[in-house]
Amino acid sequence: MSKLLYIQASPRGNRSYSIAVADAFVEAYRTAHPDDSVTTVNLFTTELPPFDGFALNAKYAILQGQDHTGEEAAAWKAVESVIEMFTSADKFVFAVPMWNFGIPYRLKHFIDVIVQPGYTFSFSPEEGYKGLVTGKPAFVAYSRGGAYPPGSDTEAFDLQTKYFELFLGFIGFTDVRRAVVEGTLSGPEAAEMARAAAVEEAKKSAQSF
Ligand SMILES: Cc1cc2nc3c(=O)[nH]c(=O)nc-3n(C[C@H](O)[C@H](O)[C@H](O)COP(=O)(O)O)c2cc1C
Numbered sequence: 001m002s003k004l005l006y007i008q009a010s011p012r013g014n015r016s017y018s019i020a021v022a023d024a025f026v027e028a029y030r031t032a033h034p035d036d037s038v039t040t041v042n043l044f045t046t047e048l049p050p051f052d053g054f055a056l057n058a059k060y061a062i063l064q065g066q067d068h069t070g071e072e073a074a075a076w077k078a079v080e081s082v083i084e085m086f087t088s089a090d091k092f093v094f095a096v097p098m099w100n101f102g103i104p105y106r107l108k109h110f111i112d113v114i115v116q117p118g119y120t121f122s123f124s125p126e127e128g129y130k131g132l133v134t135g136k137p138a139f140v141a142y143s144r145g146g147a148y149p150p151g152s153d154t155e156a157f158d159l160q161t162k163y164f165e166l167f168l169g170f171i172g173f174t175d176v177r178r179a180v181v182e183g184t185l186s187g188p189e190a191a192e193m194a195r196a197a198a199v200e201e202a203k204k205s206a207q208s209f
Contacts, residue, residue, distance in 0.1 A: 002036045004029065005089035009107035010097045010143070011044035017181045017195055021141035022095035024199040025179075028206035029093075039089070043106040049078035051112045062117055082110075083119045091137055091209065092173075098144035098160040111167055120171040131172025137209055138168055140178045141202060145185030177205050 006026055010016035026038060049055060054075035058068050068076060096103055114120055122130045140161075148158035161178070168176050179201040184191045 002033065002090040003088065004036055004038045004091045004093060005086065006038055006040045006093040006095075007107075007110070008040065008042040008095045009044075009104050009110075010095055011042075011104075011106075012097075016095065016097070017143035017184045017191070017198075018095035018097050018141045020195055021143070021179050021181055021198045021202050022093050022139070025139055025141065025202035025206045025209075026093055028203040029209055032207060032209075036091075041085075043104075043110055048082060048106075048109050048113055049075070051079070051109065055079055059116060079113055079116065080119075082113045083116060086114050087120065087133060089136070092139070094138065094140045094164075096140055096142050096160065096164055098142070098146075098158075101157050102159045102163055107164075115167070115171060129170065131170055133172040134174075136173065137175040137177070138173050139202070139205060139209060140164065140168075140176065141181070141198065142178060143181040143184055145183070147182040147186075149182070177209070179205065 004026070006022065008016075008019050008022065010018050013019070026040075030036070030038060054069075054071045055078070058072035058076040058079070061068055061072060096107065099105070102108075117123060120132050122132060124130075142161055142164075144158075144160065146154065146157075148154045161180070165176055165178075179198040181191075181194045181198040183194050
């Protein structure tokens with residue numbers, strides 16, 4: 001039995017395009033794998049530990065091979081519990097809107113919490129950086145108001161897919177599938193067509209996940 005973790009980075013609930021596409025993926029996955037478990041986490045309703053002060057000092061202490069102080073250890077425990085929630089999953093689904101050409105700040109906060117040396121990546125002078133979250137597939141449903149197709153003048157503005165997939169690759173993911181809903185602000189008809197096409201793509205992708 002596999003554990004699928006479904007992370008939503010939109011606060012827009014059932015009006016969200018990325019969630020609609022990711023939901024379609026998860027529903028198709030559930031039908032294909034009825035015994036697997038699915039845990040859904042919406043980053044806008046889930047409290048994350050602040051990543052400042054003691055947590056940051058704790059990270060640098062690890063990088064420098066030093067022990068944690070009492071306060072650092074306490075802050076680090078909260079960070080470790082989020083990492084454990086993430087790394088204990090076998091498969092991952094993400095709903096990721098574009099915000100200001102990148103990703104929503106709550107998702108960046110989540111990334112800042114879970115990307116930690118010795119947990120999700122390692123470094124050695126001999127081997128450089130190595131991702132530690134390996135052998136696990138990810139599906140990402142991206143949504144954005146504009147359009148950023150490959151080869152277009154706007155492609156360079158797409159720091160959403162580039163950054164998010166760089167992050168996934170950095171921590172070890174090699175099997176990353178995606179469906180993109182573009183032009184969600186181009187009027188209801190165009191948005192609905194884009195949503196329906198991405199939903200179909202997502203359902204297909206779920207069959208072999
Ligand atoms: C704060 C904010 C910033 C946004 N920035 C961009 C942007 O830079 N480029 C773009 O194409 N759309 C942008 N949008 C539009 C969203 O990407 C679009 O509405 C998308 O459908 C949101 O995803 P969701 O429906 O899953 O919530 C922005 C929306 C918000 C709320």
